[in-house]
Amino acid sequence: MPLAGFAASAGFASGDWASILNKVLDTLLVVLGFAVAIGVVISGFFFVTAKGDPAGVKTARDFLLWSLIGLGAGFLAFILINLVSSLTGGTFTR
Numbered sequence: 001m002p003l004a005g006f007a008a009s010a011g012f013a014s015g016d017w018a019s020i021l022n023k024v025l026d027t028l029l030v031v032l033g034f035a036v037a038i039g040v041v042i043s044g045f046f047f048v049t050a051k052g053d054p055a056g057v058k059t060a061r062d063f064l065l066w067s068l069i070g071l072g073a074g075f076l077a078f079i080l081i082n083l084v085s086s087l088t089g090g091t092f093t094r
Helices: 003-009 017-048 054-087
Strands: none
Touching: 017 054
């Protein structure tokens, strides 16, 4: 099924690319939020099971750090997309 047909079946008007991109971005932000939450929980599990072992604590700290870096990168991408859209006169901003 072509993308336009899929968009029409999902309730979007033909050629309404801005709303499709908004939905995709919203979905990706939700997925990012879940991934970061899972990463923080796993990092906490690593901290608890490390029991003071320096290698285990380092693993947990690194896992937490990279989860938070991923969150920051995701929000930075969101801000950048909206900034470029507003500077170019696009309709992608909320």
